Amino acid sequence: MPVIEVQGLHKRYGDKIAVDDVSFAVEEGEIFGILGPNGAGKTTTVECIEGLRVPDRGTVSVYGMNPRTDRREVTRLIGAQLQESQLPDKLRVGEALELFASFYPDPADPDQLLASLGIADKRDTPFRKLSGGQKQRLSIALALVGNPKIAVLDELTTGLDPQARRDTWDLIEQVRDRGVTIVLVTHFMEEAERLCDRLALIDRGRVVALDSPAGLVAKVDDEQRIRFRPSQPIDTEELLALPEVRTVTRTGTQLVVTGDNDVLHAVTSLLARKRIVASELRLEQTTLDDAFLALTGRGLDTADEGGN
Amino acid sequence: MTALATLTKTEAKLLLRDPAAVFFVIVFPPLLLLVLGAIPPFREPNPETGVRTIDLYVPILVAMAIAMFALSGLPNQLAGYRERGILRRMSTTPVSPAMMLTANLIVFVVTALGVTAVLLALGKLAFDVDLPRQLPGYALVYLLSLVSMLSIGLFIAAVVRTAKAAAAAGQVLFFPILFFAGLWLPRAAMPDTLRQISDYTPLGAGVQALTDTAAGGTPQLLHIVVMLAWIAVTGIAAARLFSWE
Secondary structure (H helix, E strand, O other), rough: OOEEEEEEEEEOOOEEEEEEEEEEEOOOOEEEEOOOOOOOOOOHHHHHOOOOOOOOOOEEEEEHHHHHHOHHHHHEEEEEEEEOOOOOOOOHHHHHHHHHHHOOOOOOOOOHHHHHHOOHHHHOOOOHHOHHHHHHHHHHHHHOOOOOOEEEOOOOOOOHHHHHEEEEEEHHHHHOOOEEEEEEEEEEHHHHHHOOOOEEEEEEOOOEEEEEEHHHHHHHHOOOEEEEOOOOOOOOHHHHHOOOOEEEEEEEEEEEEEEOOOOOHHHHHHHEEEOOOHHHHHHHHEHHHHHHHHHHHHOOOOOOOOOO | OEEEEEHHHHHHHHHHHHHHHHHHHHHHHHHHHHHHHHHHHHEEEEOOOOOEEEHHHHHHHHHHHHHHHHHHOOOOOOHHHHHOOOHHHHHHHOOOHHHHHHHHHHHHHHHHHHHHHHHHHHHHHHHHOOOOOOHHHHHHHHHHHHHHHHHHHHHHHHHHHEEEEEEHHHHHHHHHHHHHHOOOOOHHHHOHHHHHHHOHHHHHHHHHOOOOOOOOOOOOHHHHHHHHHHHHHHHHHHHHHHHOO
């Protein structure tokens, strides 16, 4: 049974259409990704789920309830982490958690939460003195302190260094393992690929694809690409004669062979028969980035159109 | 503990952790009373009226204590919370961000009452300034002064976008409001025209009403109406214009 259902969501700000007919459902216990470039409408979509915005059209239901009219119930079920949300500079970590815990009827134990997020030693540290990664941990803690069934995490790892980002990914998986359904908004392909069970690819306010990361990639392209340097010259015609091979390109002494899913086996078998060694062999698979490019005609990184 | 109690406790702690706020809101008004009282001529009765300057300054400093917090502390705080997305973050919890405003108002009122009590006690003990004689009347006009300053403070918080702008607007308003309240020149010493203008300013009216009731008299209707008008105009505008985001 889906825990969140979004049907035909529309939202515009003045002349700008932010969300244009978005529909999807989030299943219990999964990590559901909302992936797209900046300004694609991701944040507006989750803000409608959190009850922060009123959709112009369409319906949003959270456990069968309306986030606007059943505000009290829905805010208890959803723990939110907002993009660029700060705390007072001099508020200490422990105080922030106790404060947010007091907002909920059945809160988690603040100390346990801090320990499980690895910031127990920061209990008495003021917000201002936390590093970027520690602030994100705190914001996760605040999102979880009400014992929510769903955590909505918006651009959680933006601005973090690679190590802190990886640590945060581990944390998100731990949270999911506790049985919390996670909605993850991101514009990092790598993050979506690594964490999400399913994801909605959003571009210019529309869902362009909805599938698992592997499914998305497979849907776009089943092509594989092999790069290698043969130990002896090889006739490209011989390679092209293989049914699995589609193209062969020579760049200097390097060969790039593309083909279907079995192309690697076919090519290496041929090379073995001819006693040719393939050095610097690399297999390149289609990524989510390629999938996004194929679906929208633009890359994730180049599709930047300003803020949300 | 309930959300409101925890919020109020947290806001009080944050106030006490801000040295500038502690100084200007809590320490400065009594300190200024001591400094003014240390000036010998201020303790001499005026040969015509028999009133001493220090007597005039107690209600002025009471008004100043209210204005310090209401015009700079409160709008700055609220605009800052909004700017940093704190009010928005609260909107995603079962507790409304209005609760944050309520907590701030509680801290404000308690602080203002405390500082007022200190000013009155200090005036009495150090300089033998009489305590308010007409207590219910004094309490009423005190409340009106408080609410009129709060309405103006909330109006500032409603129309500015950033904490910086709130602080600037608060300062810009603080000086004329306190000038007409008599901080630099008590109303009794003002030329007639100036005093007539002062009658129509929120704290000019407030200070005169406080002075009248402290002396055991009744406040002038004009001053009550002026304060109510400021409350109505700025309060309604603030309620219309304020947004949590």
